[in-house]
Amino acid sequence: MNGEEVSRIHGKHALEKPVLIVAWEEDASNLGVRTVDYLIEGLGCREFGEILPEGFFPMAGVNVVDDVAQFPESKFYISDERNLVIFRSNIPRTGWHGFLNAVLDVAGHDCNVSEIYTLGAMISSAAHTAPRLLISIVNQKEMKEELEPFNIMTGTDYENPPGQKPTLSSYLVWLARQRNIRGVNLWVPVPYYLVSLDDPRACKRLVYFFNSKFDLGVDFSALDAQISQQNSSIADLFQRSPEIESLVRRLETGEGLDGGESEKLAREMAEALKKG
Amino acid sequence: MSIRYIKEPQLVDPVMIASWPGIGNVGVIAVDTLRRSTRAEQLAYIEPQEFFYPNKVIIRGGELVEMGFPSSEFYFHRNDRHDLIFFAGEEQPAEGGGVYAAGSRAYAMANLVLDAAQKFGCRRIYTSGAAVAPIHHTARSRVWAVPNSADLLHEFKQYDNTIMMSDIEGRGGEGNITGLNGLLLGIARRRGVDAVCVMGEIPVYLQGFPFPYPKGSKSVLEVLAAALGMVIDMDIINQLAEQSENELSSLYEKLPHEIKDQLDRLKKATVAAPESSEAITDEDKKKILDDIDKFFKREGGGEQQ
Numbered sequence: 001m002n003g004e005e006v007s008r009i010h011g012k013h014a015l016e017k018p019v020l021i022v023a024w025e026e027d028a029s030n031l032g033v034r035t036v037d038y039l040i041e042g043l044g045c046r047e048f049g050e051i052l053p054e055g056f057f058p059m060a061g062v063n064v065v066d067d068v069a070q071f072p073e074s075k076f077y078i079s080d081e082r083n084l085v086i087f088r089s090n091i092p093r094t095g096w097h098g099f100l101n102a103v104l105d106v107a108g109h110d111c112n113v114s115e116i117y118t119l120g121a122m123i124s125s126a127a128h129t130a131p132r133l134l135i136s137i138v139n140q141k142e143m144k145e146e147l148e149p150f151n152i153m154t155g156t157d158y159e160n161p162p163g164q165k166p167t168l169s170s171y172l173v174w175l176a177r178q179r180n181i182r183g184v185n186l187w188v189p190v191p192y193y194l195v196s197l198d199d200p201r202a203c204k205r206l207v208y209f210f211n212s213k214f215d216l217g218v219d220f221s222a223l224d225a226q227i228s229q230q231n232s233s234i235a236d237l238f239q240r241s242p243e244i245e246s247l248v249r250r251l252e253t254g255e256g257l258d259g260g261e262s263e264k265l266a267r268e269m270a271e272a273l274k275k276g
Numbered sequence: 277m278s279i280r281y282i283k284e285p286q287l288v289d290p291v292m293i294a295s296w297p298g299i300g301n302v303g304v305i306a307v308d309t310l311r312r313s314t315r316a317e318q319l320a321y322i323e324p325q326e327f328f329y330p331n332k333v334i335i336r337g338g339e340l341v342e343m344g345f346p347s348s349e350f351y352f353h354r355n356d357r358h359d360l361i362f363f364a365g366e367e368q369p370a371e372g373g374g375v376y377a378a379g380s381r382a383y384a385m386a387n388l389v390l391d392a393a394q395k396f397g398c399r400r401i402y403t404s405g406a407a408v409a410p411i412h413h414t415a416r417s418r419v420w421a422v423p424n425s426a427d428l429l430h431e432f433k434q435y436d437n438t439i440m441m442s443d444i445e446g447r448g449g450e451g452n453i454t455g456l457n458g459l460l461l462g463i464a465r466r467r468g469v470d471a472v473c474v475m476g477e478i479p480v481y482l483q484g485f486p487f488p489y490p491k492g493s494k495s496v497l498e499v500l501a502a503a504l505g506m507v508i509d510m511d512i513i514n515q516l517a518e519q520s521e522n523e524l525s526s527l528y529e530k531l532p533h534e535i536k537d538q539l540d541r542l543k544k545a546t547v548a549a550p551e552s553s554e555a556i557t558d559e560d561k562k563k564i565l566d567d568i569d570k571f572f573k574r575e576g577g578g579e580q581q
Contacts, residue, residue: 094379096329097325097326098326136338137339138338138340139339140339141339153338154337154338155337155338156335157335157336157337158333158334159332159334159335160332165329165331166329166330166331166332166333166343167333170330170333170343171329171330171343173340174333177340185340
């Protein structure tokens with residue numbers, strides 16, 4: 001970046017070794033941003049700063065989504081009262097090392113964060129009725145013990161296959177470790193047929209964890225209402241289509257579906273939930 | 277963005293030979309074969325983080341224990357006539373999801389490679405890649421040589437099985453070399469360093485496939501041996517080329533007749549000047565390539581198009 005301004009901070013804060021939660025756009029079920037949006041709104045977080053887009057996103061026009069022109073955003077929000085920092089961002093297209101270091105500069109120098117939690121969804125073949133698991137990957141071994149009381153799977157083994165790149169969240173906590181900042185990747189498996197839709201259960205699993213661990217005092221009523229609404233829409237779909245219900249029941253018993261069945265389930269669920 | 281030097285040897289009149297992955301990995305295989313046969317020692321490496329996204333992650337028992345990046349390493353070998361410096365890049369620093377180097381990071385990396393070359397007194401640099409050509413895989417690959425100075429043309433015209441851009445029908449001596457193979461030539465020219473890109477031919481119908489093409493690499497090695505005035509052990513590359521041709525021939529036999537008939541016509545094709553291309557006309561060549569395109573998915577460009 002040749003010494004140019006990379007980040008911009010608005011105003012001061014009263015944070016003391018806060019926790020940073022990181023969410024990326026373009027995640028399955030938009031899980032990360034749905035979760036932090038719920039926290040930002042519910043906890044009354046205020047915008048605190050941003051990473052500037054130049055050098056990290058192609059400056060070659062704008063994308064239009066739902067009739068509206070979009071532009072990449074990478075913003076920090078804080079709650080002084082809850083001692084919380086949230087970073088909500090589009091995924092940079094280039095200059096990842098510089099971008100993530102800019103995030104860590106704000107986290108470390110400007111906010112003195114003690115821990116970083118990244119949020120993400122994994123695609124699962126389980127039914128939507130199954131309890132949402134929470135999986136953690138830590139950058140410092142001792143964090144595992146601290147997470148275990150929260151019913152988190154902490155023993156994952158994984159090595160990326162050739163041609164498949166590590167996630168940006170992994171890269172962030174790897175760089176955080178080099179700065180001696182504790183970091184955790186949190187992953188929630190979401191049913192494959194909800195990947196292009198909301199999964200409020202998965203969202204609740206994450207919010208519940210943060211609320212339990214950091215005593216945030218979150219009001220879950222809006223999330224519970226979203227879950228009820230989704231349940232109701234799916235129940236209506238089952239009434240209209242016993243075939244779809246039987247596909248979901250098969251997933252509940254661990255039975256796999258063939259390609260055509262999987263596609264049909266995803267398509268009909270999308271239609272039903274978008275209407276609902 | 278920096279180079280980490282592991283050793284600081286005094287080298288005598290060194291020449292640098294650089295390669296990055298590309299079509300058929302023609303350049304990488306040629307340079308890697310030479311580097312291994314000389315048992316070159318590691319000299320330095322370019323710190324990867326500013327250039328590349330990680331390519332490896334290992335998680336054990338829920339802990340992120342390792343993250344790896346594409347390597348960009350220098351090696352050296354003391355030799356009779358010229359000492360040698362090798363540069364082997366595992367990936368090109370691309371932008372916007374491309375495979376070939378482009379943008380400010382590519383420029384920065386090419387400059388770092390040249391910094392290392394000049395630090396040890398290199399007066400000539402070779403880069404190596406593939407030239408996509410309408411040839412058959414049973415044919416001997418020729419080597420297209422592109423120097424960054426007209427003063428070098430005479431020398432390279434003398435080497436066996438080597439052609440210049442102007443030897444290629446219809447090009448009038450023009451073309452382009454994508455990625456770092458080309459960028460390094462240009463930046464070397466700016467710095468007054470001689471550089472030559474030597475590209476082994478790869479059949480046009482293999483350019484979009486993830487197969488290595490050691491036959492093209494073998495031709496490149498032969499030209500490098502002549503240019504460097506050294507004897508290179510060709511046993512390994514000969515084995516690789518033979519194995520590759522056998523595998524391709526086996527695959528070829530399984531192709532439908534209508535495709536094979538079209539590809540067989542490339543046995544008579546040539547990209548050299550008109551006086552040597554009696555067997556097939558321009559129109560024939562165009563039709564063959566059009567037909568091939570219908571059957572094989574063509575992905576991206578090449579180092580040379």
